[in-house]
Structure formats: C-alpha cells, structure tokens
Amino acid sequence: MKKQVQFIYAALIYFFLYLPLAVMVAYSFNASRFTMQWKGFTLHWYDQLLHDASLIQAALHSLAIATCSATAACVVGTVTALAIHRWRFAGRKTIHAVLFIMMMSPDIVIGISLLVLFMAISLPLGFWTLFMAHVTLCVPFVAITVHGRLQGFDPHVVEAARDLGAGEYEVWRHIILPMTMPAVLAGWFMSFTLSLDDVIIAFFTTGPTFEILPLRIYSMVRLGLKPEVNALCAVMILITAVAVVTTQGLLKERQ
Amino acid sequence: MKRIIMILLPLLVFAANTWAAEKKLYLYCWSEYIPEAVLTQFTKETGIKVVLSTYDSNEAMYAKVKMTGKGYDLIVPSTDFVSRMGKEGLLLPLDKALLGNLGNLNPKMLNQPFDPGNAYSVPYMWGSTAIAVNSADPAAAGVTCLADLWKPELKGKLLLPNDQRSVLGLGLKRLGFSWNDTDSAHIQKACELLKPLMANVRVFDSDSPKQALLNNEVQVAVLYSGEAYVASRENPKIHYIYPPEGFGLWLDSLCIPKGAKNVANAHAFINFILQTKVGAAISKEMGYSSPNLKAIDLLPAEVRANPIVYPDEATMARGEFEVDLGKTERLYEKCWTGLKATK
Amino acid sequence: MKDSRLFKRLVLSAVLLWIVFFAFAPNLLVLLASFGHVSTTTFVMPALSLDSYARLLEPSYGRILISSFALSGGVTLICLVCGYPFAAIVARTSPPWRNLLLLLVVIPFWTNSLVRTYAMIAILNANGIVNRLLLSMNLITTALPMMYTSGAVVAGLVYTLLPFMVLPLYAALERLDQRYVEAARDLGATPAKTFVHVVLPMTLPGIVSGCMLVFLPAIGMFYVSDVLGGARSMLLGNFIRDQFLTSRDWPFGSAASVAMTLVMAVMLLLYWKSNARLAHREWT
Numbered sequence: 001m002k003k004q005v006q007f008i009y010a011a012l013i014y015f016f017l018y019l020p021l022a023v024m025v026a027y028s029f030n031a032s033r034f035t036m037q038w039k040g041f042t043l044h045w046y047d048q049l050l051h052d053a054s055l056i057q058a059a060l061h062s063l064a065i066a067t068c069s070a071t072a073a074c075v076v077g078t079v080t081a082l083a084i085h086r087w088r089f090a091g092r093k094t095i096h097a098v099l100f101i102m103m104m105s106p107d108i109v110i111g112i113s114l115l116v117l118f119m120a121i122s123l124p125l126g127f128w129t130l131f132m133a134h135v136t137l138c139v140p141f142v143a144i145t146v147h148g149r150l151q152g153f154d155p156h157v158v159e160a161a162r163d164l165g166a167g168e169y170e171v172w173r174h175i176i177l178p179m180t181m182p183a184v185l186a187g188w189f190m191s192f193t194l195s196l197d198d199v200i201i202a203f204f205t206t207g208p209t210f211e212i213l214p215l216r217i218y219s220m221v222r223l224g225l226k227p228e229v230n231a232l233c234a235v236m237i238l239i240t241a242v243a244v245v246t247t248q249g250l251l252k253e254r255q
Numbered sequence: 256m257k258r259i260i261m262i263l264l265p266l267l268v269f270a271a272n273t274w275a276a277e278k279k280l281y282l283y284c285w286s287e288y289i290p291e292a293v294l295t296q297f298t299k300e301t302g303i304k305v306v307l308s309t310y311d312s313n314e315a316m317y318a319k320v321k322m323t324g325k326g327y328d329l330i331v332p333s334t335d336f337v338s339r340m341g342k343e344g345l346l347l348p349l350d351k352a353l354l355g356n357l358g359n360l361n362p363k364m365l366n367q368p369f370d371p372g373n374a375y376s377v378p379y380m381w382g383s384t385a386i387a388v389n390s391a392d393p394a395a396a397g398v399t400c401l402a403d404l405w406k407p408e409l410k411g412k413l414l415l416p417n418d419q420r421s422v423l424g425l426g427l428k429r430l431g432f433s434w435n436d437t438d439s440a441h442i443q444k445a446c447e448l449l450k451p452l453m454a455n456v457r458v459f460d461s462d463s464p465k466q467a468l469l470n471n472e473v474q475v476a477v478l479y480s481g482e483a484y485v486a487s488r489e490n491p492k493i494h495y496i497y498p499p500e501g502f503g504l505w506l507d508s509l510c511i512p513k514g515a516k517n518v519a520n521a522h523a524f525i526n527f528i529l530q531t532k533v534g535a536a537i538s539k540e541m542g543y544s545s546p547n548l549k550a551i552d553l554l555p556a557e558v559r560a561n562p563i564v565y566p567d568e569a570t571m572a573r574g575e576f577e578v579d580l581g582k583t584e585r586l587y588e589k590c591w592t593g594l595k596a597t598k
Numbered sequence: 599m600k601d602s603r604l605f606k607r608l609v610l611s612a613v614l615l616w617i618v619f620f621a622f623a624p625n626l627l628v629l630l631a632s633f634g635h636v637s638t639t640t641f642v643m644p645a646l647s648l649d650s651y652a653r654l655l656e657p658s659y660g661r662i663l664i665s666s667f668a669l670s671g672g673v674t675l676i677c678l679v680c681g682y683p684f685a686a687i688v689a690r691t692s693p694p695w696r697n698l699l700l701l702l703v704v705i706p707f708w709t710n711s712l713v714r715t716y717a718m719i720a721i722l723n724a725n726g727i728v729n730r731l732l733l734s735m736n737l738i739t740t741a742l743p744m745m746y747t748s749g750a751v752v753a754g755l756v757y758t759l760l761p762f763m764v765l766p767l768y769a770a771l772e773r774l775d776q777r778y779v780e781a782a783r784d785l786g787a788t789p790a791k792t793f794v795h796v797v798l799p800m801t802l803p804g805i806v807s808g809c810m811l812v813f814l815p816a817i818g819m820f821y822v823s824d825v826l827g828g829a830r831s832m833l834l835g836n837f838i839r840d841q842f843l844t845s846r847d848w849p850f851g852s853a854a855s856v857a858m859t860l861v862m863a864v865m866l867l868l869y870w871k872s873n874a875r876l877a878h879r880e881w882t
Contacts, residue, residue, distance in 0.1 A: 006687045010699070013684050013760075017706050020717035020757065023727055027720055054306065080613045087606060095613070098621055104810060104862060108818035108835045109855050112842055113624035115322075116852070119641055120627055124325045124514075136620045168602030199712045199821055200835075204842070208281050208308050208326040214712050219309050221716050221825055222462040223286055233713045240708045248701070314844045321846075343639065411743055417829050458746040458828030471724045472745055585636075588845045593658040595830055596665075596837075 021237055028230035045231035055216060055232065062196060062213040065127070069134035070191035076135065077142025077191075078184050082176060084143075085150040096147075103140040110137060111204035118205065125207030133205040134195045141194065142187035149183035150176075189247070278303045280520040283320070283327040285507070286311055286462045287482070288380075290540040297527050303520045311461040312418045314588075320345065325514035328521045333505045335420075335579035337376045338369040340510070346375040347511040353522035356529035364506065364546040369578065376508035377525050378546035380537065382480040383566065383574055384421045384503040386496045387468060387487070395474035401429045401498040404475065409455045414467050414476035417459040419591035420577060421503060422449065425477065428501040434575040437583040446590035453597040468493060484542025484563045495563045497570050504574040506546070538564065625859070632852035642848045650853035659837075663857070666834040669748060670816035673755040677763040677812045678805065680756075685767035689774075700768065707761045715822050718754050719745065722826065746828030754822040762811040770804025802872045810865045817858060834858060 028046070032039035049055065080099070084092050102110075114133045123129055157179075161171050199214045206212065220229050278301075282289075286309035294305045308327075310316040313336045320327055320340075332340060340346050351357065354377065364378045386404070390396040394408040404413060404425070415422050424434045426445030436442060457473050464478040465486035476483075483495040509528065511521045527533060534550030537543075539558050544565055545551055551559060558564055566574075580587065632650055634642040653659060688699045706714065721727045722744040729741040744750055774797065782792040798805075820835035829836075834854060841851030 010684060010687050013680065014702060016757070017703070017760070019727075020714060020721055021706060021709070023720045024717040076613075076616060079609060080616070083609055083613050087610070089610060091614075095617060098617060101862075101866065102621055104814065104866060106814045106818040106835075106858060106862065108820070108838055109628075109858055109862075110624075112838060112851065112855055113628045114620075115842065116627045116631055116848070117620075117624040119322065122324070125323045126326065132620070139616075139620075168605050193708055197707075197710050199710070200818060203821075203839075207323040208283060208306070211306070211308065214710050217710070217712055217716070218821060219286065221712070222311070223466070229716065233709070233716065236713060237709050241705065244701070244705055244708060312844060314846070318843050318846050456830075457743070458830075460829060467746075471741070472743070582638075588847070592837075592840070592845060595840075596658060596662045 024230050025234040025237065028227065028234040030227065030230075033227065045227040046235075048228050049231045049235070052228065054211075055213075055228075058211050058213045058216040061210060065130055065134060065210075065212060066192050066195035069131055069138060069195050070188050072131070073135045073138035073142050073191045074184055074188045077139045077187060078146050078177075078180060080139065081143040081146035081150060082172070082180070085147055086176070099140040099143050102136075103144060107137075107198065107200035111201040114201070115204040125205060127206075127210040130202055130206040130210060130212070133201050134191075134198065137198065137201055138187075138191035138194055141190050142184070145187045145190065146180050146183045149180055153179065278517075278520065280305050280517055280524055281326060281328045281515075282307050282524070283316060283330045284309055285331060288331065288507075288541060288543075290537060292540075293528075293533060293537060296533070297524060300527070301520075301523055303517075303523065305524070309462075314419070320512050323514075325516065327512050328515040328517045329524060330510050330512055331379055331507045332376075332510055333507050333577055334367070334369040335577050337508050337510060338579040339581075340512075341370060341375045345513050347513055347515060347518065348374050349377065349511065349525075350522060353519070354526050354529065356526050359529055359531055359534070359547050359549050361546050361548045367506075370508070376510045377529070379507050379509045379528065380481075380541070380543040380545060381504065381506040382543040382564075383497065384416065384424065384477065384479055384505065385483075386498060387476045387478055387483040387493055388496060389468060389471075389474045389490070389493050391492045392474040398475055399496065399499075401425055401500045404455065404477075405452055407455075409475055411455065411457050412474040413452075413455040414458050414460055414464050414473040414478070415456050416461040416464070416477060416479070418461050419587045421461075421477065422594065423587050423590060424503045424577075425449070425452075428498070428503075431500070434501065434503045435578045435580060437580055439583070439586055442583070442586045442590060446594070449590075449594055450597055453594060459595065465489070480544070480563050481542035484561065487563065488542075497562075497566060497573065499573070501573045501575060504571075504576045506576065628852045628855055631848050632856050634849045634852075636847050636849060641846070650849040653850060654853050654857060662837050663834065663854075665832065666817055666837070667861075669752065669832060670755075670813050673752055673759065673816045674763075674809050674813045676752070676756050677760050678809060681760060681763040681767055681808065682805075685764050685771050688764075689768055689771040700765075703761050703764055707758075711758050711819075712821055712825075714758060715754050715825050718750070718757060718826060722750050722753065745826065748827065748832060750826040751823050751832055754826045755816050755819060758819070758822065759812045759816060762815070763808040766804045766808040766811065767801065768804075770801040774800055800876065803869065803876055806865070806869045806872050810862075810869060813865070814858075814862055817861075 029041050029043070030038055031042040031044070080095070084095055111133070114129075114136065118125065118129050157175060158171055161175050166174070197214075199218065202212055202215055203218075206215070217229060217232070220226060280303050282294075282305050284307060288309075289307070294307065298304055310319065313333050316330060316332060317336055317340065320330060337346075357377070360378060364381070365373055370376045386398060386401075388395040388398050392412070394406070395412065397403065397406075398409075403409075415425075420434075423442065423445055426449040427434060427436050427441065430441070430445055430448065432438075432441045432445065436445075458467055460467060461479070463482070464476050465482045467473045468476050468478075468486050469489055480495065483493070487493045487495065509525050511518060515521055528537070529547065531547060531549040531553055534545045534547035535553035538545040538547075538550060539554055542558075542561075542564055551565070562570070630644070631642045633646050633648070635645045635647065635649070637643040654663065688696060688703075691699060719726070723729070724741045724743070724745065726744075728744065729738075732738045733741065778796050778800065779792055782796045783789075787795070817833055818835035818838075820833055820839045823830070823832045823836050834857075838851045838854045838858075841847045841854065
C-alpha cells in the first residue's frame, strides 16, 4: 500500500515535469496556425524552421558563446581553485566566500551589475560583453567543483614530486592538472549548459550585433503562440535528449 | 574531449565571422510592424541582409539605443522621440540625395514641428490608439466610449498597451484634457482615475494584443489600429471604436541613430520603403495608414475605405497626435510604474 | 625557487584581478548608483542621497516588494512541500534505479527555461489542455481564465525551479545516516516524532540551500511573469528590468537590486548557521 502511494506520487511529479514538453512536441505537428485546435498532421513548421536563416544563425551564436565561455571559464575557474587549494595567502578564505556568493547571486543582480560595469567603461554591448558575462556566471561553478575534487587529494603525491626535484610549474603540469581533469570536464559541461540556458544575463549584456537563441525565442514568444516556435523547441528537446543519453553512455564506458 | 573543443572552437568562431562579413542592416523596429516579405524583397534587390530586432515601447527602444550606442542602423521612433533624440544628438542627419522617392510622401506629414525640414526622420506609418471589442461578449458589446472601460462587468476582460503614453492618454482624454497634457495636477488626476481601471486589466501587451483577443483571453482591448485591423479580418465580430472623448494618433518615422555602421544601407532601405508599391504592400498587410499618398491609390478599395486604417475627416478631428513632453515625461513614468503594480 | 615564486605571484595576481574586476567592481558600482540621482543625459548623476531607498518603501512600490516576496515565498513553499517527499522516495530507491530517477528529474532542465515556460502556455491557455479536459468532463461550462494570473506565474515558477529544490534535498536525505532513524525508533519515538526531531534537523542544510536556490531566482525570473503573467510588475525582477531598460531610473533599479542582495545575504547567513550547527551536533 505504502509503496503504491509512493509510486503514484513520484509518477505524478514526473507527469508534471514532462507534460508541457510532450504537449509542445505534439503541437509542433499541428496544421492549425492561430488556434490550438487539432487540424491534422503536418511537417510544414519544420520545413519553415529550416528556411529561417536568422533563427539558425541565432542558434549558432548560442553554441559559439556557450563553447567559448565554458572553455574560458574552465581556465579561470581551475586556476582559481588550484590557487586557493595550493597556496596559503591572505584573503584566501574571502575568495572562497566570494565565489560561493557569486554562485548564489540571482541572475538579475549579476546581469544589471555587469551592465552597469560595461556602461561605466563604455564598452559597446555585443559578443565580448556577453562572453565576459557568461564567463563570470560560470567561473564560480567550475572553481567550486574543482576545489571540491582537490580536497579529496593525497598531498603526499605533491611532496614526493617535490622531493624528486620537480618545480612549481612541473608539479602543476604533470600532477595537479591531470588529477583535476575529471572535475574540470564536469565543470565545462556545467558551464556549457548554464550558458545555453541563460536568458536573464544575456538580456542585459548583449547587443543587436550578437543575438542568441533564447533572446530570439523571447521576442517570438511575445508575439504569441507560433507553430514554428513549437517545432524549434521540439528540435531542441530532441538534441538535449540525445546529448544527455550519449554523454551518459560515454561516461559509463569510461568507468 | 579537449581535442573536440579545440576543433570546435575555431569552427564556431569562424562560422560567426563569415556571417558578420555579409552586407547587413540592423533594423530595430516595433514588433509586427514590417512584413517579412518586404524584408526578403529588399535583400533580393540589394543583397543587403536585414537583421531585425523588435521593441514594444518607445522608452525601451530609447534606453537600448542609448545604452548600446553602436549597433543599430535604423530605428522607428514615434514623433515625440524623434524630437527628443534629435535634440540629444542621438540621430544622424539624413542625406536627402540618397532618398529619391521622398516626393511620394504626403506633404502634410512632412516638415512638422517635431523635426523641421525632416532633417532626421522620414515618416513610415501612422495610426491610432483606440478600442477594439469582441461583440460576441455581451459586456464587451456594450462598450461605446472610454468611460465604459471602467464598468465592473469588464473585470478581467480588458487588455491595455504596455506603454505609458497610451494608458495615461485614456485617463487624460476621459477627463477632457489633452493627450499631451503637461500640467502635473491633470496628470495626477488622470492617474488616480486610472487606478480603479487596473482591476479590469487582464494583461498589458503592445507586442501582439490581437493574439489575446483572438484566443478569447480578453474581450476588450485598447490597441493600435493595425492590430485591430488584422484581428477584425480574422474574426469579423471584432470591431474598432474611436471613442467620442477623443483618442491618440501617432506617427512613426524611420531614423538613423548616431552610432550606425551601415549608413548607406540604411538610406537604401528608407528609399526602398518610400516606393509606392512597397508602401502599399506594407499598409495592406499591417493595417496601418501610409503617409505615402501614391501608395494609398494602389490599395484595394476595401483597405482604402476601411475606417480602421483610414478614418474619415470627422473622426480624425477627435484624434490628437502625440508630441514630446520633455521633463513631464518623468511624471508619466512615475504614475505608470505605480499603475502596473496595482492589482 | 625564484622561478616558482614568480609563477605564484603571476597566477595569484591574475586571480585577484579577475575577482576585483568582475565580482567587486560591478556590485560596488550598483551600490554607488543606488545613491545617485536620475539624469536625462547620462545614466546616473553621482550623488549621496537615500531618495531611491526611501521611494522603495513608499506604499505603491513597497507593495511590489511585498507581493514579489510573497509570490516567491509561495513558490518556495510549494516546491519544498512537493519536493521533500519526492526526494525521500528517490533517495530510498535502490541505486541503479535511483540514478535513472535522478536523471529524469534533470533532463527537462537541460532545455532552455524560457522554452519550458513557453510550453506552459499550451496547458494554461483558454483553449489549452486543462480547460479542454475540464470542459469535456462537464466540470466547468466556460473556460477558466488561467493565463495572465498570479496562479499561472506560480505554476510556471514551480515548474522551472522544482529540480533546484529536489537535488539538494536528495543530497541531504541520501547522506542521512539511517542508524539515527533506527535508534530513534528503537527508543520508542513515533514516525512523526522521529521526523521532526531527527530527520528534519539533519536535513536542514539541504532544506535551506534548496529554498535559497528556488527563492532567489524566483524573484528575478521576469520572463516567466512576462510570458504567463501578462507584463504586470508581479516580480521584483520585472520591476528592476523596467527601471533599467524602460524608465531609465538606474538609481531606483539599483536600490531594488541592493535590496535583493541583502535578502540573499540573510539567506546565506541562515545557510552557514544551519551547516555549522549540524557540524557541531555531529561532532559532539
């Protein structure tokens, strides 16, 4: 009895999580243009989507910014994590706290504070401002993930390397970096999704010359329900599902 | 993994760059204000690709242009913002030599006080802000004037524009004041009058109010004439009412902001829009009124005679064009923020 | 040796520079802006005035603050009440299934949150699924107005943020040592008492971090209230966005943002306190 109640409850939650996505995918095949009545099966909206060059461009922009900012955030975040782990210096704890606070900061606070910064140094909004904003968004996540992994380390390995004559640079290059690699990779994926998912920060920090997919969808959504948007979202859901399943498979193989 | 990133990175950057190398025009326009076909036609004729972004209020456009500085090549502000932006040096003077089709325009719409000699602006379209009702709904069918909007039976059935001038204008007009009133006591009074109206409001939307109307989410909407025109074509039960108390008229113009990079392309686009055929196509599809006299002649009779698009002289006399309010704008803004927070 | 000192200096100064420029400077600028005056030509006139904060407390604006906190608080509560039993169920499932269940929670949140918010329209619309279902079952005669209400905003926010509540709760519940629960039972405590006196305090950090991860973003997610709530200023996020991008009253918007940061600071303190208390308890 108790098991059944639990099962039904969990099923209900999953139903709530997946229903909107299922409905949207279903409507992407609906022939009706303005209303939500079912008027037959069509692939017309997918065809339209393929011919919408500006939408495809926005999607490519999104991928480009996610790749670039995730990579940069990994570099900055890893170096930061290693620095607070490896060296004792004044302000070490503060940096750790600052990273945590940055991670918890609501997107809108990050977005407007960076907007104010970019305005103060009169930087035109576009690719570079968005890039810096997304790196700022992602670095704390990378740093804290990598730092978490570093704390599980055996410090004797480093000592042993030192005794064998390795300099600071060699220790980093041959011991610390390889050992942190899994955490760095996890951080990279996290950053990549954070950047792809972000709406709010991009809203404030990008300009007309670099439009990304979420903002494009935002302006399409404001104009009401459009079957093309349904089709686009269905494609995005499919891509995510495939990506998730393949990464899971890859990770399993590694293990 | 590292290798994949290394391979992907330059590819993506390269992809982003090749697009940037094309001939481009960054157009920043009101949403649902220019037909897709016109943009494709322009690209076909000139090879210039139009990158369109949209806004739903003059204030939002102004803030964004001021902030980004560079990036937009062409904007479509209303009269009041043309004069404000002109005064602040945010606009680039137009090169009339590149605008051969200027002569097609209605002389009455040119050389207006908001931009003497049309130094910065070329009229794009004009229209009204009035009431659309869905006569299928009994409560909505009874609406004939502004005062009716306050009726309690319209609770949760009303849509207002997401635009301070249009909403404040309703209050001012109902009180018999000017749509452009600058008297702080009058504005205060209109603001108080509008507070109870907020209980009737279901949604604020200037982007695509016709959607809410057509989906039966609202039964009465204060909206721009073009939206009403498209909605009434989709659903004949939707009627457009010019309230007897008066209503707002506006004129939007094409302007080139100071930071524009593709100035020549922007001029080419303006001149393209000024062609009679193009002007007629836009007015026909969007349902707004064209300042292009010769274009009106090309329109089919049902559009030319449609009172939503081209109201008669008597109706026009009740309308009032929006003008720049200068510092008074702050009072409007203050009232507007308060109104939107009212439940 | 000298070489490695130089390396250390170089790396450290780069890190510090980064933090100063991207973490301290922007927030400091916002704080400064909140004390400034509105200017029509530039964005902010530097000044030292508390006007913006005073206006934030005026009844008409204070109401936005209060209703926004109430709405986000409600969302957090719903997420907690729905998410806690769910996290407990997942945490007690056997390992291979557990990973699958977790993955299923996470998958939807890999699609852009705006896309998911948009998906809610199809459900809440006047002609949407829920209304159709109720109409066909003759439970209602006319479509319920669900779009453009605060209920729709709450539904959208719960939908988007539920995973952020479930994951920390799951982590806390999974770490919970079952021996404590068994001990309490052996000592004769009822399930309710065991829950209140053992399980709840031990999962408190999870609860607090889950609440933080839901409450703070909820205040700021202006697009949910735009798409589902009809552009009324229901959330502080909409208000801040409008001050920056429409009204151009940067000091006022900055003051609201500072207020939001203060709320975050209070929540962080709570989190650290509850963590410290738990650590202390386990120690003794």
